[in-house]
Amino acid sequence: MPETAKRSAREHYESLVSRANQAPEDFWAEQARRIVWFRDPATILAWDAQEHARWFIDGEMNICHAALDHHVANGRGDQVALYWDSPVTDSKCQYTYRELRDEVARLAGALRDKGVEKGDRVIIYMPMVAEAAMAMLACARLGAVHSVVFGGFSPKELAIRIDDATPKVILAASFGIEVDRVIPYKPWLDEAIELATHTPEACLILQREQQRATLGPRDHDWQECLAHAQATEAVSMLGSEPLYILYTSGTTGTPKGVVRDHAGYAVALHYSMEILYGTRPGDTFMAASDIGWVVGHSYIVYGPLLMGASTVMYEGKPVRTPDAGAFWRLIEEYRINCFFTAPTAFRAIKKEDPDASLMAGRDLSSLRSLFLAGERLDPPTYHWLNDLLPVPIVDHWWQTETGWPVAGNLLGLDMITRQASGPRAPVEARAGSATWPLPGFNVQVLDGLGDEVEPGVQGNVVIQQPLPPGCLTGLYHNPARFHAAYLAAYPGYYLTGDGGYLDEDGYLFVMGRIDDVINVAGHRLSTGEMEQVLGSHEAVAECAVIGIEDSLKGEMPLGLVIIKDAWRGDESALRQALAQRVRDEIGAIASLKDVLIVERLPKTRSGKILRKMIRQIAAGEQYQIPSTIDDPASLEDVREALSEAGVGLAGQARSA
Numbered sequence: 001m002p003e004t005a006k007r008s009a010r011e012h013y014e015s016l017v018s019r020a021n022q023a024p025e026d027f028w029a030e031q032a033r034r035i036v037w038f039r040d041p042a043t044i045l046a047w048d049a050q051e052h053a054r055w056f057i058d059g060e061m062n063i064c065h066a067a068l069d070h071h072v073a074n075g076r077g078d079q080v081a082l083y084w085d086s087p088v089t090d091s092k093c094q095y096t097y098r099e100l101r102d103e104v105a106r107l108a109g110a111l112r113d114k115g116v117e118k119g120d121r122v123i124i125y126m127p128m129v130a131e132a133a134m135a136m137l138a139c140a141r142l143g144a145v146h147s148v149v150f151g152g153f154s155p156k157e158l159a160i161r162i163d164d165a166t167p168k169v170i171l172a173a174s175f176g177i178e179v180d181r182v183i184p185y186k187p188w189l190d191e192a193i194e195l196a197t198h199t200p201e202a203c204l205i206l207q208r209e210q211q212r213a214t215l216g217p218r219d220h221d222w223q224e225c226l227a228h229a230q231a232t233e234a235v236s237m238l239g240s241e242p243l244y245i246l247y248t249s250g251t252t253g254t255p256k257g258v259v260r261d262h263a264g265y266a267v268a269l270h271y272s273m274e275i276l277y278g279t280r281p282g283d284t285f286m287a288a289s290d291i292g293w294v295v296g297h298s299y300i301v302y303g304p305l306l307m308g309a310s311t312v313m314y315e316g317k318p319v320r321t322p323d324a325g326a327f328w329r330l331i332e333e334y335r336i337n338c339f340f341t342a343p344t345a346f347r348a349i350k351k352e353d354p355d356a357s358l359m360a361g362r363d364l365s366s367l368r369s370l371f372l373a374g375e376r377l378d379p380p381t382y383h384w385l386n387d388l389l390p391v392p393i394v395d396h397w398w399q400t401e402t403g404w405p406v407a408g409n410l411l412g413l414d415m416i417t418r419q420a421s422g423p424r425a426p427v428e429a430r431a432g433s434a435t436w437p438l439p440g441f442n443v444q445v446l447d448g449l450g451d452e453v454e455p456g457v458q459g460n461v462v463i464q465q466p467l468p469p470g471c472l473t474g475l476y477h478n479p480a481r482f483h484a485a486y487l488a489a490y491p492g493y494y495l496t497g498d499g500g501y502l503d504e505d506g507y508l509f510v511m512g513r514i515d516d517v518i519n520v521a522g523h524r525l526s527t528g529e530m531e532q533v534l535g536s537h538e539a540v541a542e543c544a545v546i547g548i549e550d551s552l553k554g555e556m557p558l559g560l561v562i563i564k565d566a567w568r569g570d571e572s573a574l575r576q577a578l579a580q581r582v583r584d585e586i587g588a589i590a591s592l593k594d595v596l597i598v599e600r601l602p603k604t605r606s607g608k609i610l611r612k613m614i615r616q617i618a619a620g621e622q623y624q625i626p627s628t629i630d631d632p633a634s635l636e637d638v639r640e641a642l643s644e645a646g647v648g649l650a651g652q653a654r655s656a
């Protein structure tokens with residue numbers, strides 16, 4: 001890229017950053033004018049240094065109205081809003097903005113008939129069907145707070161969420177399909193309700209034609225409810241009123257219920273669709289994720305629709321449905337302009353089709369950009385993609401809590417600042433980096449004492465308060481946990497839980513979690529929760545779960561257990577039973593790679609297990625033996641067990 005072009009991209013970027021940092025109210029008031037309000041906000045930002053930012057608190061709008069009705073009223077009624085593509089059931093369909101608005105309005109009416117009102121919680125436990133997106137939008141339309149629970153979670157995990165969110169109604173489907181395995185959503189829902197203390201008043205069950213579920217006394221057939229329902233208008237919501245709760249893994253066994261509002265979220269998503277993804281109304285956008293994750297909320301459902309784009313919802317996998325050419329087929333068939341998925345999906349494709357031979361003959365000319373997130377885009381995958389596709393490959397970093405990207409290469413920068421006709425990368429990417437923080441996110445890297453570190457030095461990645469619109473407004477009915485988890489460590493800053501560094505040119509490198517959260521195939525899991533499950537087995541005296549590197553999934557959980565002296569039994573059967581227990585209690589996605597039996601675990605004299613050191617041994621890294629270690633010989637036990645299992649042989653010790 002010529003020097004002058006580089007300089008001007010940097011200048012544009014810096015002017016936006018300085019406006020967003022120095023005059024956040026003006027900056028976000030301007031962005032707020034891009035979406036439709038029932039009543040414009042007079043208060044843009046309500047914040048003082050002691051508390052968390054709240055945006056647009058007295059504005060009135062409804063995100064469903066902004067995402068659907070507004071576009072129908074402005075000439076987009078006949079444009080496709082949502083394509084649904086399901087290789088696992090061999091079916092497809094599409095809805096225009098008008099059709100989607102009408103379906104959603106009737107579903108909202110059906111929910112109202114079941115007593116759902118503004119402020120009520122509704123759990124959505126569904127596979128990747130178009131009705132799941134409609135369910136989210138219908139809740140939003142009524143002002144009900146939706147909480148989508150990912151289908152890969154077990155009935156027990158669903159029960160935990162039912163008890164926390166206390167939903168009035170639950171929406172589910174009869175079944176889903178994972179490649180070739182049927183996921184029994186309805187039986188699992190029944191099991192979860194049995195396990196939970198709270199009972200919903202009603203369940204609406206989408207009977208999929210391939211396999212119907214038996215309905216009980218509190219269940220209602222989705223289609224029958226729709227047939228009798230009246231279309232319902234969108235309820236006016238104060239800007240700060242909640243849109244959804246999305247549970248995510250924290251460091252303990254209890255998930256965190258991240259709460260997000262209507263207005264701030266809508267403003268932020270619209271801004272990100274433009275400045276980062278470089279999309280415009282009429283474009284086609286696909287995020288290959290699941291509505292159970294934040295990516296699905298923000299960029300399968302709300303973001304593309306707020307922008308007036310067409311979104312593609314996919315009930316399938318990058319491989320095996322039917323092969324590693326699925327993404328290329330989707331891009332060609334729907335003329336996708338911007339595609340988003342997790343790096344692990346492309347590692348899976350690369351493993352099965354290293355030369356991308358299945359791309360041959362596909363017309364990918366519509367594609368303008370490829371975005372990756374959910375985990376760090378590892379340099380080998382970045383280079384593979386960069387060599388393969390003639391479009392910008394953008395690693396961008398964010399998390400459930402922020403709701404939209406914190407850092408990325410701003411493909412829409414020129415479109416906004418210089419009215420350029422299409423997206424392009426304003427700066428050269430650096431492999432392994434998510435490029436620059438987005439305007440509105442004042443990202444810094446601090447050491448343990450709260451001092452900013454030098455460029456290139458790793459530390460804790462934090463964001464200076466106030467966070468921009470769209471980020472979490474709190475944890476559902478748990479302000480104390482919200483404060484302790486995110487705000488207490490560094491007053492005035494939000495703690496992301498990630499470690500990394502900024503280089504001398506301001507590029508952000510996010511290297512991994514600093515807590516007990518791991519990232520398996522782009523799915524965020526808590527090792528603490530897995531330890532709780534292992535520790536509850538009668539044979540287990542103590543245990544630790546760590547994430548170890550995996551060439552496909554990025555990380556895989558590995559358990560180390562000490563068994564009780566009195567326990568007698570077959571050790572290999574025990575290892576299998578423990579792995580199965582984690583799968584049963586948390587869900588299939590928490591697939592433990594293995595459970596190793598050890599004599600001792602390294603601990604401090606106060607009894608704290610030195611998990612970081614175990615991780616370092618497993619990764620073959622240098623580690624520091626703390627002077628507080630209780631029994632240094634325990635390290636040898638761990639090293640031996642790991643090496644017998646073929647994990648990390650080269651750990652090097654240094655004494656503190």
Ligand code: COA
Pocket residue numbers: 150151152153176178183288289290293295317318319341342344345348373374520521522523553587588589590591
């Ligand atoms: N419902 C039920 N079970 C599910 C599920 C769902 N929605 N999603 C995953 N699972 C199951 C899988 O079937 C698998 O079961 P198995 O152990 O019996 O085979 C298990 O959970 C582990 O799933 P996963 O870690 O996803 O591994 P996989 O081998 O099935 O697929 C990938 C690997 C890379 C193809 C897949 O993880 C993927 O497409 N990831 C990228 C996209 C993504 O979802 N990112 C999330 C955030 S952007």
Ligand code: AMP
Pocket residue numbers: 248293294372373374375376377395396397398399400401434496497498510511512513519522523524
């Ligand atoms: P989730 O809340 O499930 O979206 O997971 C968020 C976590 O995934 C972050 O805190 C990071 O640890 C990790 N993550 C997501 N995207 C990236 C990225 N582009 N680079 C590095 N880590 C990422």
